Amino acid sequence: MRASLIALVLALSAVPAHALPPPCSGGQVYEDRNGNATRDAGEPGLPGIKVSNGIDIAVTDAQGEYGLDYVDGRTLFIIKPAGYDLAVRPDGLPARWRNLQYHAGPALKHGGIPQRQPDCTHFGLRPQAAAATKGELDVLLFADSQTSSVKDVDYYWRDIVQPLVGKHGAVLGLTLGDVTNDDLSLYPEILRTTMSLQAPWLFIPGNHDLDFDAAGDEDSLRTFRHHLGPDTFAWEEEAATFIGLDDVIYQPGQTPSYFGGLREDQFAFLQAYLPTVRKDRLLVIGVHIPVYEPGARGFRPADRERLFAMLEDFPHVLLLSGHTHTQRHWYHDASTGWHGLQPLHEYNVGAACGAYWSGVKDAEGIPDTTMADGTPNGYARLRVRAGGAYALSWHPARGTDDSGIGLHVPRVLRKGAYPAWGVFANVYMGDAETRVEYRIDGGEWKPMKRVEQPDPRLLLENMRDDTADALRGYDRSPEAEASPHLWRGALPTDLPEGEHAVEVRAFDRWRGERSARTSYRLQVGEP
Structure with a gap:
């Protein structure tokens, strides 16, 4: 009997470490009452918690235990349930995953997943404060x-x-x-x-x-x-x-x-x-x-x-x-x-x-x-x-500006000129259903027309980059492309000479009315 046991021990010791099966492919989910990411005496297991390897899902039993087939190279993670927080890792991220890498993975320039001896993977949860569970x-x-x-x-x-x-x-x-x-x-x-x-x-x-x-x-x-x-x-x-x-x-x-x-x-x-x-x-x-x-x-x-x-x-x-x-x-x-x-x-x-x-x-x-x-x-x-x-x-x-609207107008127009120039409003969160309006000098609100064309503010930056004798930055601004959230309104030129206020308002479906202001100037010109 003793000789057979010795022979078995010797036989096992002769098996290369990499050929041994991993010792644990499951673990526990427990209530981490003191938040130290370690299961201490008196901290109960949590039933009904889901854990996954990215394919299968296991649910913890009455003792908080779960089991999943071990797959080398996969990532094991807990699906954090509502009403709980996870412990925090040293790097500040929630302690919600562990990579399984028993055998050496492929050699990669940036390291990949380090090889590690597998052991049971435990996850600690602690109840959230009451204010965090109000449904918002x-x-x-x-x-x-x-x-x-x-x-x-x-x-x-x-x-x-x-x-x-x-x-x-x-x-x-x-x-x-x-x-x-x-x-x-x-x-x-x-x-x-x-x-x-x-x-x-x-x-x-x-x-x-x-x-x-x-x-x-x-x-x-x-x-x-x-x-x-x-x-x-x-x-x-x-x-x-x-x-x-x-x-x-x-x-x-x-x-x-x-x-x-x-x-x-x-x-x-x-x-x-x-x-x-x-x-x-x-x-x-x-x-x-x-x-x-x-x-x-x-x-x-x-x-x-x-x-x-x-x-x-x-x-x-x-x-x-x-x-x-x-x-x-x-x-x-x-x-x-x-x-x-x-x-x-x-x-x-x-x-x-x-x-x-x-x-x-x-x-x-x-x-x-x-x-x-x-x-x-x-x-x-x-x-x-x-x-x-x-x-x-x-x-x-x-x-710097939380209006959600970027405006562009020409600085000066000739008084009495054909009104071929306009104010452009880039409503960053806008879509085809967004209502955008403008008015001049506090007058009547008028609708702006949605146009799918490049934002003239960025076009202006493109022109500045094109005509500069030297680089203006490490990389120049991107080439302007048609924006899906740009609106235009014609600027009147039949107003008195001088400065004129332009106000734009957009009706955001979530934040309500948003507004932005700018101005342009009319100048008398001679032919």
């Missing part, structure tokens, strides 16, 4: 911070993050991809910057967050997952459920190198998760590449229709996307494969970096970086109310 939610939305260097991270800090520190009041943050601009070594720095906002933050990957030396799509987000979390996830609050989806399909060595769409494992996750999601609150789907985006690099139509079919029965759905470095609202209907009772709203969020941190620098050394549609760089806010209602707003960087 305030969320910060960032898209495309897209930093290429430490200098860009400094722009991101001073232009976007620093003005919000200690003042934003949001309880959640979401970044919609392109956290960096191909340099994944910047993740720790941009993470430190973002987490100074001291709100739980969720990151969705973009096409500039890839390990470009990965052999295929399945390994292209290993570095992202190591630093920023799972590329597919869900997060629940009392007022809303959030689902984040990597929608960048990487094709190394092909043209195009990527396109928009979803993987089979993501559809499997949605198939398992969506039947558990409450329909009396808002369902927010976050991606990077817009679901409406056409073309070779756009979102695959078959995947869009398949996704929409899974969402049809939800009465309150909002899609959020980034990627374009412009801003617009899109309302999906049968023409794009949506067959729900109401059009499906997709908000394509403008970029934090604007036009890739380009343009002339201001007195503080920060580039103007207005986007190609004339929208200033900045961030958005999502405010969710009970019952699926929500409100959206766009906030230019550093809050």
